[in-house]
Amino acid sequence: MLPPHSTRIARCCSTSLSTNVYGSHPENVTLVSTTSEAAITPAHAGLRLDRALGILFPEHSRNFLARLIEEGRVRVDDRVAAKPSQRVEDGQRVAIDVPDAAPSSAVSQDLPLTILYEDDDLVAIDKPAGLVVHPAAGHADGTLVNALLFHVKDLSGVGGEIRPGIVHRLDKDTSGVMVIAKHDDAHRRLTEAWSTDAMRKEYLALVYGTPDPDRGTIDAAIGRDPRDRKRMAVVANGGRRAVTDYELRERLRYVSLVQCRLRTGRTHQIRVHLKHAGHPLVGDPLYSGPQWRGIPDKKVQRTLASFTRQALHAARITLPHPRSGERMTFVAPLAPDFAALLDALR
Template identity: 45%
Template sequence: MLEHGQCLEIEAGAVDHGQRLDTWLASKIDDCSRTRIQDLIREGRVLAGGKPPSKPRDAVVAGMTYTITLPEPEPTDIEGQDIPLAVLYEDHDLIVINKPPGLVVHPAPGHADGTLVNALLYHCEDLQGVGGELRPGIVHRLDKDTSGVMVVAKHQSALDALASQFQDRLTHKVYVAVVVGVPHPAAGRIETEIGRSRHDRKKMSTDTVCGRHAVSNYQVIEVLDRFSIVQLQIETGRTHQIRVQMAHIGHPVAGDLVYGGSHSKIWKDRGGCPRQMLHSQSLSFIHPSTHQRVEFSAPLPDDMVAFIRSL
């Protein structure tokens, strides 16, 4: 994830040579669309070997180092709001929460307030500015309709320590999902590339020109008629990773109207799902002060339990 004011350098390899620059860069930077990359190129914030490329469609050159810089954000005042937080653990370094479904993590177009960040700023008044104005304390994210465990840093050194663990894959993340059908075999490993869809830039896909490696390990823990409950441990943290990869093997997450495809009718026949049935069950990491590994877990939320009982 590229934050405001951050400078990122990416060296193109032999396999990257000849690819379209804006598409290639968008595939390399999480949560940065091709349109955003095009704007950055036109603003002169992308350099190829120290010189600005002429156009977004320029070809990538193997061995070339590309530098991308996001401008500092415009001054903004994100206010704390008295939104209830389910706190699993808190100390002077961090806070671990059980995010409810339906809560957006940080302000964005269409969600100016009422977000997790607004709730955190009310709860932790000195959090403002930690890691950036727009996403104070945010180390990782969950989709709006995904519930479960999240960790938030309360000061910059804790944020840096936690962020490096996510980047270096030192965290251990376990999810529970209700999926359509029963995966076969009952336990397996999914390895794909994930990048922006070639057909819909708002979606992620395994069918991509230049995606990023993604790995998920799954195990079926209960079969429920035409659905099953699956536990997943993800080794990487790509955007929509579980949702995309389960759809890729033909077993999309129940209630996922983005990646569910023709399977949508199945859960509509069952009375529908209130959301995608995906929950961050546990998160383990090394505490930035004690340097001991800690683990936190959150029970399934009521709406997910109710859906399972209805099957």
């Protein structure tokens, strides 16, 4: 048992796309963090959680601790804390996970980069699964931004020193096409297009089951999951409107290939909407779990179990060119592991 107040260094994997106390970072970024634990004594019993934490961990401000709670970085008796106002009880153990500060700038690195298109205003690239988009705590280098600084060099400064040129992001374990701005005016125009229907974003997802009907629209607000602050969920109150068009592309055994078009751009939107519709993504560690265990075919079970990332690929982006206004389409071929998975299931 740990003493009443103890600290250990923990290397953990964050599955949140939320903005944390050190800034925004993509989902599944591996964070280096410090986890501190303490025991609730009779002197703390009945206090609000954020107030009790302020007493137990005086090195942090109460506002800072409240933000950690909102981000799902505080646990009470090994359960993620629901809200700062919850009351604590004698004998409970609390733990806070404080991420180390993110790097303040990015460095140029000669990393492999697949460029689909490049001109004086923008670059379209094919991001592989497993690549973090920009530096964050625990990922000072080895990111897409580090590769861009080496291969492209001229990037917009709108995103700052950590996110130069980054107009939009893909989760670490999502593959596919991304568009990068090479100067500030292009960045502003691309960002405006991204937030409207002027930019068409199409994805391919492999899901459990078969959607019925074959095509449709999911219009359901998304917000923080009240039961787990690291996840998003469809919520009745307090969420942001999210709209996803979907169309069945191929029926396979126990799973289906679905094309999705985003009309809005919410955190984990496709993953949350398809789970809400009863068809979570294959391999999604956050929203699916080992659903393959319920499949009677052992060979299919093994095939699906071997795919350990969300089966999601950003296949196509169509947008107006930031200078000429010409409609342009960029397509990223299906990632090799995704293609191999489909072949094994056909």
